Amino acid sequence: MKCTRCRRPAEVKIRAHNSAFCRECYLLFFRRRVVRTIEKEKMFDHEARILVAVSGGKDSLALWDVLASEGFQTVGFHLALGIGAYSRRSLDKTRSFAESRHLDLRVHDLSREGLAVPDMMQATRRSPCAACGTAKRHFFDAAALESSCNVIATGHNLDDEAARLLGNVLRWQIDHLARQRPVLETSHEKFVRKVKPLYLTSELETASFAFLRGLEYVVEECPNAAGATQLTYKALLDRLEATSPGSKLGFVHEFVTRGSAGFVAQQRASAPRTCGGCGMPAFAELCSFCSLRAEITRKQSDPKPDAPPR
Amino acid sequence: MKCTRCRRPAEVKIRAHNSAFCRECYLLFFRRRVVRTIEKEKMFDHEARILVAVSGGKDSLALWDVLASEGFQTVGFHLALGIGAYSRRSLDKTRSFAESRHLDLRVHDLSREGLAVPDMMQATRRSPCAACGTAKRHFFDAAALESSCNVIATGHNLDDEAARLLGNVLRWQIDHLARQRPVLETSHEKFVRKVKPLYLTSELETASFAFLRGLEYVVEECPNAAGATQLTYKALLDRLEATSPGSKLGFVHEFVTRGSAGFVAQQRASAPRTCGGCGMPAFAELCSFCSLRAEITRKQSDPKPDAPPR
Numbered sequence A, B: 001m002k003c004t005r006c007r008r009p010a011e012v013k014i015r016a017h018n019s020a021f022c023r024e025c026y027l028l029f030f031r032r033r034v035v036r037t038i039e040k041e042k043m044f045d046h047e048a049r050i051l052v053a054v055s056g057g058k059d060s061l062a063l064w065d066v067l068a069s070e071g072f073q074t075v076g077f078h079l080a081l082g083i084g085a086y087s088r089r090s091l092d093k094t095r096s097f098a099e100s101r102h103l104d105l106r107v108h109d110l111s112r113e114g115l116a117v118p119d120m121m122q123a124t125r126r127s128p129c130a131a132c133g134t135a136k137r138h139f140f141d142a143a144a145l146e147s148s149c150n151v152i153a154t155g156h157n158l159d160d161e162a163a164r165l166l167g168n169v170l171r172w173q174i175d176h177l178a179r180q181r182p183v184l185e186t187s188h189e190k191f192v193r194k195v196k197p198l199y200l201t202s203e204l205e206t207a208s209f210a211f212l213r214g215l216e217y218v219v220e221e222c223p224n225a226a227g228a229t230q231l232t233y234k235a236l237l238d239r240l241e242a243t244s245p246g247s248k249l250g251f252v253h254e255f256v257t258r259g260s261a262g263f264v265a266q267q268r269a270s271a272p273r274t275c276g277g278c279g280m281p282a283f284a285e286l287c288s289f290c291s292l293r294a295e296i297t298r299k300q301s302d303p304k305p306d307a308p309p310r
Helices: A023-040 A058-069 A084-101 A117-123 A128-146 A158-170 A174-179 A203-212 A229-243 A247-266 A288-301 B023-040 B058-069 B084-100 B117-123 B128-146 B158-170 B174-179 B203-213 B229-243 B247-266 B288-301
Strands: A012-014 A019-021 A049-053 A073-080 A105-109 A151-153 A193-195 B012-014 B019-021 B049-053 B073-080 B105-109 B151-153 B193-195
Touching (some): A073 A128, A117 A288, A128 A151, A158 A174, A229 B229, B019 B023, B023 B203, B117 B288, B128 B151, B128 B288, B158 B174, B158 B229, B158 B247
Parallel strands (some): A049 A073, B049 B073, B049 B151
């Protein structure tokens, strides 16, 4: 197998692109794809200050690595979730990465305010993933505002987007479909633009980049992810991809270029209001994070179990 | 396991509906669901003359059986495809069914005009399923007009619709998505309304009906179907259904009630014109059947292979 670009022996084969690459050409191919996605979707330019949400996994570290080496102005932000050893290892990997490259990293620890994921799980009936997602959105926004960033970039990859899209489509969740875009903006003054520069880059591609680039990342999945429906969807899409390479890419790419317009046109959601608790954008009196926090505070101050049914 | 309706021992379990039934209650449940679908979607009433497209498989025979026993005015139509023993068995089963119930059956044999599926496969580069589908649409319409039917009912079941929907969604084929409806109508005077009364009824449900009702049908799949992408989609959806029963039903039902509106609004297709060949509705100068027939006649009168590339 030879490199599609330079004909030297190839080290990575990307079936979805019907290509193979040597180490050097692959790193170039990967970076170029990310940069082209950023340009094509008008995500940001070199003037922007970008908060990169870094979990310590391969995707977010690969993203930060590319953005930093392409000369974008980045601030790394890590939300410590308090999920035991998994979270400690995630923070360690993120710190080592930032230190080795002299990159600016901010860390916020959820356990400091009693919001570690296990605490939230105990205090609410929500799934850990729902509570964790709500907290992430809030603290990413807060961190961006605090560090004067006008863009938040996350490491969501093609596999994440395809699985989310499949889930949204299987239930025809119009509002979710309307919001599933590589660039998300609203008119609210405190809404920070969200972008996903890796949305067309598969998990295999970011893993290959991380490996060939020698990135040290947390390999294990979050222990709460086991059994999540998202993983069922990923497995189904993997089977499809094995039969027809490029299926995931086509699914997500055609959705963004052709499919999503109809959902955006139908969207019922109005412009966001301002949360009475934290002043951030909200679609009710309180934003979803403030109502989650209120629910947790209530349960923690009055830890009686719910009355059993009579 | 007891019957959900009458508490006698159950013979069928339908996980998607979280129900189990004895033989008698199941036949009742199945017929009611079909009749409710017909009423809810305003497919037709007892005044209509319905051409039932009958392949000899479980779905179309179950459909004809329900429609006839519910007192609808039906004419059965079987298109003999000329696919060897499979087609002979299909015609036999269809004939026996019609004769045993004294139902009106019309048969059209594709081989009489040199259009048997194997002949079409030899003479065109189209896939057998594409050519067969085009021929079916044409002859169903022609048979409906000849026998003064104002509706064509086909036996497409939930599994067929879910697989087709998944295929359309994976490629975001807006026009196909806009046309995937349980009732299809256009303004063309020769367009016969197409309806799918079993579109919310799973393959398992029609198979159970056919079994408990003692219908004799062709069990084998069409030999050309092997390897068809449709089967890959069906297998994926079966895996999903096993994990979360009711997924297929939700996918198709929510699409029809919520999802499809956006695609219909975006649809580019204009009202059909009239085919210059056969006078039926067409979206070009010739309808797709007449251009298929022209292609075949050309190849058959001049059977030279295409010139090899120089």
